[in-house]
Amino acid sequence: VGNKTWWKEAVVYQVYWRSFYDTDGDGFGDLEGVIRKLDYIKELGVDIIWLNPVFESPDLDNGYDISDYEKIMPKAGSMETWERLLAEVHARGMKLIMDLVVNHTSDRHPWFLESKSSRDNPKRDWYIWRDGSPGKPPNNWRSYFSPSAWEWDESTGQYYFHSFAPEQPDLNWANEEVRQEIYRMMRFWLDKGIDGFRLDAIALLAKPREFADAERPEDIRYLTNQAGVHEYLQEMNEQVLRHYDIVTVGETAFVSPEEGLKYVGEDRGELNMLFHFEVCDEMPSWDMKRFKEIQRRWYKGLWGRGSNSQFLNNHDHTRQVTRFGNDGPYRVESAKLLATLLHTLPGIPYIYQGEEIGMTGVRFDSIEQYDDIAMRNRYAEEVAGGRDAAEVLRSLQPLSRDNSRTPMQWDDSPNAGFTAGTPWIRVNPNYKELNAERDRSRPDSIYRYYQKLIGLRKSHEVLAYGEFEELPEWMDSDRLYVYTRSSGETRWLIVLNHSDEKAALAWPSVFAGVSRALLLSNYPEGADEAGQADLLELNPHEARIYELG
Numbered sequence: 001v002g003n004k005t006w007w008k009e010a011v012v013y014q015v016y017w018r019s020f021y022d023t024d025g026d027g028f029g030d031l032e033g034v035i036r037k038l039d040y041i042k043e044l045g046v047d048i049i050w051l052n053p054v055f056e057s058p059d060l061d062n063g064y065d066i067s068d069y070e071k072i073m074p075k076a077g078s079m080e081t082w083e084r085l086l087a088e089v090h091a092r093g094m095k096l097i098m099d100l101v102v103n104h105t106s107d108r109h110p111w112f113l114e115s116k117s118s119r120d121n122p123k124r125d126w127y128i129w130r131d132g133s134p135g136k137p138p139n140n141w142r143s144y145f146s147p148s149a150w151e152w153d154e155s156t157g158q159y160y161f162h163s164f165a166p167e168q169p170d171l172n173w174a175n176e177e178v179r180q181e182i183y184r185m186m187r188f189w190l191d192k193g194i195d196g197f198r199l200d201a202i203a204l205l206a207k208p209r210e211f212a213d214a215e216r217p218e219d220i221r222y223l224t225n226q227a228g229v230h231e232y233l234q235e236m237n238e239q240v241l242r243h244y245d246i247v248t249v250g251e252t253a254f255v256s257p258e259e260g261l262k263y264v265g266e267d268r269g270e271l272n273m274l275f276h277f278e279v280c281d282e283m284p285s286w287d288m289k290r291f292k293e294i295q296r297r298w299y300k301g302l303w304g305r306g307s308n309s310q311f312l313n314n315h316d317h318t319r320q321v322t323r324f325g326n327d328g329p330y331r332v333e334s335a336k337l338l339a340t341l342l343h344t345l346p347g348i349p350y351i352y353q354g355e356e357i358g359m360t361g362v363r364f365d366s367i368e369q370y371d372d373i374a375m376r377n378r379y380a381e382e383v384a385g386g387r388d389a390a391e392v393l394r395s396l397q398p399l400s401r402d403n404s405r406t407p408m409q410w411d412d413s414p415n416a417g418f419t420a421g422t423p424w425i426r427v428n429p430n431y432k433e434l435n436a437e438r439d440r441s442r443p444d445s446i447y448r449y450y451q452k453l454i455g456l457r458k459s460h461e462v463l464a465y466g467e468f469e470e471l472p473e474w475m476d477s478d479r480l481y482v483y484t485r486s487s488g489e490t491r492w493l494i495v496l497n498h499s500d501e502k503a504a505l506a507w508p509s510v511f512a513g514v515s516r517a518l519l520l521s522n523y524p525e526g527a528d529e530a531g532q533a534d535l536l537e538l539n540p541h542e543a544r545i546y547e548l549g
């Protein structure tokens with residue numbers, strides 16, 4: 001199981017503050033708004049808050065383009081408010097982790113302005129500059145957000161490298177001064193008493209010495225996991241992280257369990273846990289068999305040696321009940337089933353704001369209504385390439401990052417109670433029926449269900465530390481997922497029916513004669529429970545957690 005530690009027993013709640021709660025009427029959520037809603041978060045039972053980037057930024061990629069690491073962006077608030085937030089989080093017995101972007105900065109960061117000012121500026125080497133000529137970049141790599149990873153700089157006659165938008169130039173981690181400056185800045189925040197970092201795009205830090213052409217430039221895996229990344233992280237750990245009692249989670253794109261273990265192996269001294277994207281990037285819609293296969297492989301690869309995370313959505317990925325569940329007639333049941341899954345599989349569960357009331361994705365009518373830079377750039381590229389604009393819009397809608405960025409739906413008042421001004425992004429029109437106030441008023445609500453799930457995790461170690469085993473009879477089922485978590489004498493059985501149809505299954509033969517107690521279900525307790533029936537009859541999207549005798 002590895003060592004026991006506080007963060008392995010934790011549940012994390014992600015606050016995308018700009019869409020959380022606006023207190024000054026500018027249409028953006030703010031830190032004061034997070035403070036006012038801390039009791040709402042605390043009541044859920046979570047331990048750690050992950051706050052999306054709040055640093056000074058031109059805000060072209062919603063804070064992921066930092067222009068001053070030691071200031072708070074005015075839209076979010078002031079340093080004073082941020083400090084109050086930290087104190088209020090701690091006063092409630094919770095922890096705060098900051099989302100930090102060290103792979104790149106904004107192109108307005110003073111370091112980049114200097115770097116770009118001349119070829120012999122002392123900071124020239126802080127970013128990645130290469131020769132080329134207009135229209136002939138150093139190689140054929142794509143970036144995440146634009147057709148080329150290279151941007152021509154007219155005044156100094158060279159290209160600079162960017163893994164994301166051209167306004168997000170990559171730092172040169174091979175440069176010792178860059179690394180030292182980043183470590184100093186990390187200590188600046190840690191010394192203020194924060195509890196850790198979510199490290200953005202951390203698998204991208206190392207770059208190859210030579211930028212050779214890729215055979216298939218559209219497969220951007222080459223941006224990640226290059227030789228040298230682990231040396232940087234070990235150094236970061238040695239010089240910074242290990243000197244604090246904190247937790248770190250790395251956003252590691254395109255990792256296999258083998259590669260992932262290098263980032264989070266407990267014997268390696270790098271990071272504590274990771275996000276891999278095998279589900280969110282590579283499984284466009286629900287595919288039970290594939291999902292199970294992914295879980296199996298990661299469990300085998302990491303368990304006992306390093307920690308995984310469980311999530312099905314975040315600020316980059318369409319809301320889980322829309323993408324992976326049923327956001328129509330079974331929205332409530334489906335949201336609860338997905339929650340059961342995430343909180344009972346091995347790994348640390350992450351809740352993305354609004355998930356706990358079953359918020360859904362959106363379809364806006366025109367590209368102008370979308371804010372997502374990834375989507376807008378892709379739209380422009382495809383339309384310029386001759387594709388039909390309406391068709392491009394339709395094809396980009398389902399996975400647009402704006403699906404999860406619409407404002408938190410607090411109540412049925414105008415703008416869902418999110419702001420008294422004009423929201424920076426449209427509110428999902430379904431807020432009148434779907435909002436926190438309404439959800440929480442019902443005893444059988446999604447929010448209340450999350451409370452119970454989290455409560456189970458808190459009161460029983462088995463969910464954090466118990467071994468995971470699938471029951472072979474249902475391994476190949478494309479809708480039933482049946483598994484146990486066990487630790488010492490405790491053995492829990494989880495049964496899920498991810499489908500719009502009813503399903504009946506025989507009580508597992510290995511547990512014949514074993515008594516059971518139903519700990520939690522997302523339906524009123526089934527009739528078969530009273531009599532300990534041999535046949536389990538599951539409703540559509542039903543989830544059950546049993547304790548076995």
Ligand code: ISL
Nearest residue numbers: 061064101164200201251253277281316
């Ligand atoms: O979400 C992903 C896959 O679809 C990731 O690959 C993600 O897009 C990428 O790893 C980086 O995301 C992060 O950094 C970006 C920022 O726009 C995202 O919001 C952030 O989560 C650039 O800093």
